[in-house]
Amino acid sequence: VTVNRDKANQQALERMTSANPVLVDVQRAVDVVPGMKPNLVLTSGAPLEWPQYHGAQRLAVIYGAMYEGLADNVEEADEKLHSGSIQIGMTHDYGCVGSVAGIYTASMPVFVVHDRTSGRRAFCNFYEGDSPRRLNYGSYGDDVIERLRFIDEVVAPTIGKAVRRSDGIDLRPIIRRAIHMGDELHSRNSAATLLFTRALFPFLLDVAKLNEREVRSTLEFLEGSQYSFLRLSMAASKATADATHGVDGSSVLTGMTISCREFAIRVSGLGEREWFRGPLPDFEGKLLDGVSEEDVAWMGGESHITETVGLGGFVQAAAFPLQAYQGGSPEVMIERNLSMYEITVGEHPEFRIPYFRYRGAPVGIDLFKVLETGITPVIDGGLAKRDGGQAGAGILRASIECFEAAAQAYRERYEGA
């Protein structure tokens, strides 16, 4: 098959930058996620067999199964996961995208995001709050369960009621404005969470007529959890990436994912479920008090779906306040952000970086540009502790090997390209 790669990549860019994701509903995963089943647990990362999962990601899957009532204890869950009576799936295969371990179970509420341009849907579950102990960081216990139940019973239904009274909450303008307010929509979402909350107000006024206490609790949660919008940024980015997938001949990335074992990427012109794997990323970060570098471990992560579509590290120079969370300096943030123009196929027409004189964000990572320059994507991200819980936050650099593997597959598919 001979293709014009540049032309294909421009087409991918066009799809990526014209996506128009809108939050249209909040529902239980099993009711809206295609293929979701009561005995299925989704997790981050290119698929592995159950015995290959280890450490906190393995535990997170088990805890998810227990939270869902599929097992009473760790041993029972492990056994059922071995036998297949509890199944495991990769988030991306179900239109979902995971934060850290990225655990989805059937009853969990998810944001339903509809891309008005492509007609596609994507889903993300909810931010659990600001505690370092969260299920998505492999922690479990009464405190974790209590917060998940609060999301399940109060926050999600309230936001759902508000959203269903709206014509949908447009996410693109929130993202556009948040980039002018210090967010990069991955590790900083303070402005976006505020803008989202603000967009809900007119509808919350109605919901409050019957559910005032729930509305007040939800407002308090959103105020205290300024990271909340990440899950909408992720769902919007997933819808955008999926809309970009499947352009014949395109070498633009449509996914980057981490499991406890691997970093992996997906490419627009190659298979939708074909993940090219490489070693885990490097990181440099700012650790929470009492945490050392040896405590940091990989347990999955897919929130860099944001970087995949030109957010996060790709608009870092719009988010200098991020220093407080993940360290670094403005000079380095600028330099890193500028280097992303060298590995992307275009600039976003609407997501613009004020510090770069409103230059559009670098968008559409071309695997061949990565290989030519040796520059791997910059990823903002949370860091997890070996034994569960958040360790800190920092910069991840993707491994080059998965790009090499993808290039090989591309050359095999598109001879002479």
Place this chain on the structure above:
Amino acid sequence: VTVNRDKANQQALERMTSANPVLVDVQRAVDVVPGMKPNLVLTSGAPLEWPQYHGAQRLAVIYGAMYEGLADNVEEADEKLHSGSIQIGMTHDYGCVGSVAGIYTASMPVFVVHDRTSGRRAFCNFYEGDSPRRLNYGSYGDDVIERLRFIDEVVAPTIGKAVRRSDGIDLRPIIRRAIHMGDELHSRNSAATLLFTRALFPFLLDVAKLNEREVRSTLEFLEGSQYSFLRLSMAASKATADATHGVDGSSVLTGMTISCREFAIRVSGLGEREWFRGPLPDFEGKLLDGVSEEDVAWMGGESHITETVGLGGFVQAAAFPLQAYQGGSPEVMIERNLSMYEITVGEHPEFRIPYFRYRGAPVGIDLFKVLETGITPVIDGGLAKRDGGQAGAGILRASIECFEAAAQAYRERYEGA
């Protein structure tokens, strides 16, 4: 009188940086502003006799009198202002502070801001909305009246009801956070207006039980008028500047004001009503379509009370998005902001600039440092058209002469200082 100027300035700095302004009420000016009278119109700038007012500022005062029902037409208002049956006063003498022409009349609603540290109160009236035709820009007509009445009858009472249900809306944390979200609190207030709306919302939920329509209209107004918080930033800054005034021996500025004729400054260690006058400022700006430089005229302005306390141009490097409104480039904004450290006596402990690695804002303008360096304060500001209306926005540079006049007065008062 011999004084230790450095010590006095450190005392002034301490007062300026420890102010804790809180919005406690919204009331009609005549009901809360000490000395406000039904036949009094307040306007921006060091006091002038009525015949000295000219151009759009003269018209704005007249229009204010007409809006208040003190005269039926321009001629009658002019006559009554000549005769003294309508009186004119300087905003600052009444704890108020004016945006552009800065017109206050008795019935106008004002924000009541209480500084919890000093116990002082300051006031500011309301932003009229995003039309370039506004009374504070010397415009008048049915459209202007309609917007003022809407503020008077809907927006101000609704916010007032919400505020009175609260324990006061703390402005310092809003300002602190907004600086991390692209605002400098003078010419950009998008994040602060959002944060303020967010802070009101729990109380608006209650107000909506009896006044749902008014709450919805007020939310729409605040959404469409992202400049709104400026008036709270001004009132907070006025309370802060007044708290800083009266430190014996201090050469720190506690006011900067513009009339149609002069730029003037006030100094902490000199008289509270003693304004040192000089020529009008220079400006460079971005003009609205169809407006030329010759169309720009001075009709007053005191919103640079924000710069007086270390906001606005003094935190410009926190507000790169401002380029879209007033032109300029990030490089120049950074350089200008850095130069303000050369004319100030300290750094704000809480208002910090992310781009400067969270360095505190330069705060407390020392008139002697201005004279020694020849660097005058950088002021962000709106620009007005000769015949009324907004012309654009840009950077104003204070004139050096008023600093010379103030230094002379200082030396006369504090011999040997």
